[in-house]
Amino acid sequence: xxxxxxxxxxxxxxxxxxxxxxxxxxxxxxxxxxxxxxxxxxxxxxxxxxxxxxxxxxxxxxxxxxxxxxxxxxxxxxxxxxxxxxxxxxxxxxxxxxxxxxxxxxxxxxxxxxxxxxxxxxxxxxxxxxxxxxxxxxxxxxxxxxxxxxxxxxxxxxxxxxxxxxxxxxxxxxxxxxxxxxxxxxxxxxxxxxxxxxxxxxxxxxxxxxxxxxxxxxxxxxxxxxxxxxxxxxxxxxxxxxxxxxxxxxxxxxxxxxxxxxxxxxxxxxxxxxxxxxxxxxxxxxxxxxxxxxxxxxxxxxxxxxxxxxxxxxxxxxxxxxxxxxxxxxxxxxxxxxxxxxxxxxxxxxxxxxxxxxxxxxxxxxxxxxxxxxxxxxxxxxxxxxxx
Amino acid sequence: xxxxxxxxxxxxxxxxxxxxxxxxxxxxxxxxxxxxxxxxxxxxxxxxxxxxxxxxxxxxxxxxxxxxxxxxxxxxxxxxxxxxxxxxxxxxxxxxxxxxxxxxxxxxxxxxxxxxxxxxxxxxxxxxxxxxxxxxxxxxxxxxxxxxxxxxxxxxxxxxxxxxxxxxxxxxxxxxxxxxxxxxxxxxxxxxxxxxxxxxxxxxxxxxxxxxxxxxxxxxxxxxxxxxxxxxxxxxxxxxxxxxxxxxxxxxxxxxxxxxxxxxxxxxxxxxxxxxxxxxxxxxxxxxxxxxxxxxxxxxxxxxxxxxxxxxxxxxxxxxxxxxxxxxxxxxxxxxxxxxxxxxxxxxxxxxxxxxxxxxxxxxxxxxxxxxxxxxxxxxxxxxxxxx
Numbered sequence: 001x002x003x004x005x006x007x008x009x010x011x012x013x014x015x016x017x018x019x020x021x022x023x024x025x026x027x028x029x030x031x032x033x034x035x036x037x038x039x040x041x042x043x044x045x046x047x048x049x050x051x052x053x054x055x056x057x058x059x060x061x062x063x064x065x066x067x068x069x070x071x072x073x074x075x076x077x078x079x080x081x082x083x084x085x086x087x088x089x090x091x092x093x094x095x096x097x098x099x100x101x102x103x104x105x106x107x108x109x110x111x112x113x114x115x116x117x118x119x120x121x122x123x124x125x126x127x128x129x130x131x132x133x134x135x136x137x138x139x140x141x142x143x144x145x146x147x148x149x150x151x152x153x154x155x156x157x158x159x160x161x162x163x164x165x166x167x168x169x170x171x172x173x174x175x176x177x178x179x180x181x182x183x184x185x186x187x188x189x190x191x192x193x194x195x196x197x198x199x200x201x202x203x204x205x206x207x208x209x210x211x212x213x214x215x216x217x218x219x220x221x222x223x224x225x226x227x228x229x230x231x232x233x234x235x236x237x238x239x240x241x242x243x244x245x246x247x248x249x250x251x252x253x254x255x256x257x258x259x260x261x262x263x264x265x266x267x268x269x270x271x272x273x274x275x276x277x278x279x280x281x282x283x284x285x286x287x288x289x290x291x292x293x294x295x296x297x298x299x300x301x302x303x304x305x306x307x308x309x310x311x312x313x314x315x316x317x318x319x320x321x322x323x324x325x326x327x328x329x330x331x332x333x334x335x336x337x338x339x340x341x342x343x344x345x346x347x348x349x350x351x352x353x354x355x356x357x358x359x360x361x362x363x364x365x366x367x368x369x370x371x372x373x374x375x376x377x378x379x380x381x382x383x384x385x386x387x388x
Numbered sequence: 389x390x391x392x393x394x395x396x397x398x399x400x401x402x403x404x405x406x407x408x409x410x411x412x413x414x415x416x417x418x419x420x421x422x423x424x425x426x427x428x429x430x431x432x433x434x435x436x437x438x439x440x441x442x443x444x445x446x447x448x449x450x451x452x453x454x455x456x457x458x459x460x461x462x463x464x465x466x467x468x469x470x471x472x473x474x475x476x477x478x479x480x481x482x483x484x485x486x487x488x489x490x491x492x493x494x495x496x497x498x499x500x501x502x503x504x505x506x507x508x509x510x511x512x513x514x515x516x517x518x519x520x521x522x523x524x525x526x527x528x529x530x531x532x533x534x535x536x537x538x539x540x541x542x543x544x545x546x547x548x549x550x551x552x553x554x555x556x557x558x559x560x561x562x563x564x565x566x567x568x569x570x571x572x573x574x575x576x577x578x579x580x581x582x583x584x585x586x587x588x589x590x591x592x593x594x595x596x597x598x599x600x601x602x603x604x605x606x607x608x609x610x611x612x613x614x615x616x617x618x619x620x621x622x623x624x625x626x627x628x629x630x631x632x633x634x635x636x637x638x639x640x641x642x643x644x645x646x647x648x649x650x651x652x653x654x655x656x657x658x659x660x661x662x663x664x665x666x667x668x669x670x671x672x673x674x675x676x677x678x679x680x681x682x683x684x685x686x687x688x689x690x691x692x693x694x695x696x697x698x699x700x701x702x703x704x705x706x707x708x709x710x711x712x713x714x715x716x717x718x719x720x721x722x723x724x725x726x727x728x729x730x731x732x733x734x735x736x737x738x739x740x741x742x743x744x745x746x747x748x749x750x751x752x753x754x755x756x757x758x759x760x761x762x763x764x765x766x767x768x769x770x771x772x773x774x775x776x
Binding site: 032033128131191193195196197199202204206207208209225226229232241244245247250260262264266269273276289293296297299302328331 | 519585627684
């Protein structure tokens with residue numbers, strides 16, 4: 001593996017490995033906020049080959065800080081793709097059988113148009129002039145990509161965390177274009193606690209004077225410390241108390257005794273500081289604001305007079321929901337709410353809560369029960385779809 | 389109730405209602421970090437009267453952001469004391485029967501010497517020259533106050549959260565000076581997750597350029613935004629997901645629909661912002677760093693070769709531990725660990741987990757089961773102590 005080769009500003013200037021497509025030039029994207037948006041760019045990666053009748057595609061939806069490089073090297077960090085463990089020849093999402101698509105979400109910072117992109121109207125970065133987007137907007141942008149790729153129906157839409165929200169949105173709004181849906185560690189709406197944690201992260205970014213009211217790119221600055229604090233806070237919510245205890249406990253960082261100071265005496269402090277400082281190199285602070293806001297606005301029942309089942313009425317999609325017992329960010333109760341709503345409309349749904357102490361991030365990790373569950377569901381769905 | 393009359397800087401200059409005493413002039417306080425510290429001031433409040441044989445005193449230990457004004461008006465905010473619900477004539481801690489003492493902890497910012505106080509050696513605020521203190525140091529400073537008040541043995545030491553840590557420390561190190569101990573919603577050590585949340589708060593403060601490397605007081609500045617972010621984050625941990633849902637859900641703040649922006653659309657955002665901004669008027673940012681550090685360093689078993697029971701060997705103190713079912717900051721398992729250790733040394737201990745959805749902050753709230761439990765324990769202990 002080589003070291004990183006491009007920076008976020010290279011990417012904002014269009015210097016990005018992988019595929020990009022301009023969409024919405026003739027027919028702009030109608031955003032939930034009312035704005036007609038376009039043209040815009042979607043950056044995406046594909047793995048495997050589309051079969052003759054275009055029926056074997058799997059859309060992988062990424063989480064808040066994920067990106068399209070699900071199964072190949074990240075262009076900035078040089079690290080393996082965030083779902084490399086799941087996608088590849090012979091893996092759970094088998095690229096020998098499936099045509100896998102993963103696109104950077106609208107509002108993102110890795111090639112898809114977002115607040116760090118150049119606004120054609122001003123030739124300067126959008127900054128806070130970027131419209132506030134929703135999970136629904138992200139998904140409608142993805143439908144335009146799927147149209148561009150000439151695919152009528154996706155065999156499967158799958159993703160964890162914010163990815164699961166996109167999966168649910170796909171199944172609800174574009175059910176005839178989805179054969180199977182796999183929302184992992186997700187929720188049908190953002191809870192008060194979820195919103196609260198996001199708001200603290202946003203305030204940390206906006207409190208940094210280098211944020212410059214969102215105009216840091218034009219002013220040659222970058223709210224590094226604010227974004228690092230936001231990431232540190234969020235990272236705690238991705239793990240469980242048990243996982244933190246197992247990984248770190250109260251162990252000291254390369255020292256025999258506490259130093260009676262504010263250095264990182266404890267391993268967990270050192271780990272969190274590293275999580276914060278490494279994140280700022282690969283993520284745009286305004287993108288963090290916009291994407292967390294999109295998640296906060298997500299409320300499927302709210303869009304349907306408070307009745308979640310109405311979001312899935314007459315659905316023909318096959319669902320497999322997965323939650324993790326130690327996930328306190330999107331706890332099992334959230335997935336169960338979706339399952340009950342799907343049951344109420346007689347949907348084809350299976351659900352498993354996987355026992356693990358790894359917390360929310362378990363969907364990214366080597367969790368054998370998760371892999372076994374997904375393999376079984378995908379194989380079964382593929383048989384029903386007539387895919388060998 | 390009148391509005392606030394003094395500011396934090398008035399207090400740092402010695403303009404504070406209530407009682408203060410200078411201690412450690414002849415015999416300095418030996419801190420855990422090795423420094424001999426003194427003279428220093430302890431600010432405290434008392435309620436009720438000491439009886440003839442000086443056997444009816446109750447020491448109330450405050451939490452991270454608490455202070456000595458447990459049962460009377462806060463001099464800065466003008467609000468009622470933080471445990472006004474618990475302390476007073478005829479209340480659970482009955483000032484008609486008991487002599488109640490509550491002192492601001494060492495390192496605090498409401499009259500007791502802390503990082504905002506003037507360092508006699510330089511005639512400037514201590515700032516980061518203040519020594520890093522521990523829960524043990526706080527308690528040893530309190531013993532000097534109790535000596536000053538002419539009290540050999542406290543009838544009861546009681547407190548929640550960080551107050552519970554002080555209670556445990558009192559019982560462990562000064563067991564012959566404590567008849568009964570009531571640690572509420574506490575823990576015998578800070579967990580990795582506890583340390584992690586504190587570290588995020590500290591980083592938020594230290595990331596604020598107005599922190600000035602801790603020297604903001606000399607430079608006429610104040611890291612308001614950093615401290616507000618730290619408080620917002622911490623405040624989430626004091627509540628439960630259920631309490632946040634009950635109080636706020638996804639309700640919007642004085643608007644019919646979301647605004648597609650970064651204003652506080654949701655009530656929970658508005659509430660958190662208020663928690664953050666109101667906190668900075670009553671709390672010193674460096675004191676927040678020092679007191680969170682003291683909590684992180686707390687590890688009773690660690691001081692006793694990893695065997696918590698050894699911290700309480702031969703204890704004659706009567707214990708009543710209380711935890712709250714929805715407290716995820718100091719969950720019931722932490723109190724249970726203490727109970728098991730006390731059982732192992734055949735201590736006189738009672739323990740109750742109170743069923744509530746109010747989270748960690750339940751110890752501050754009108755929680756009838758808590759009040760009934762404490763009344764029962766305190767009455768029984770008073771009878772055994774020969775107090776009418």
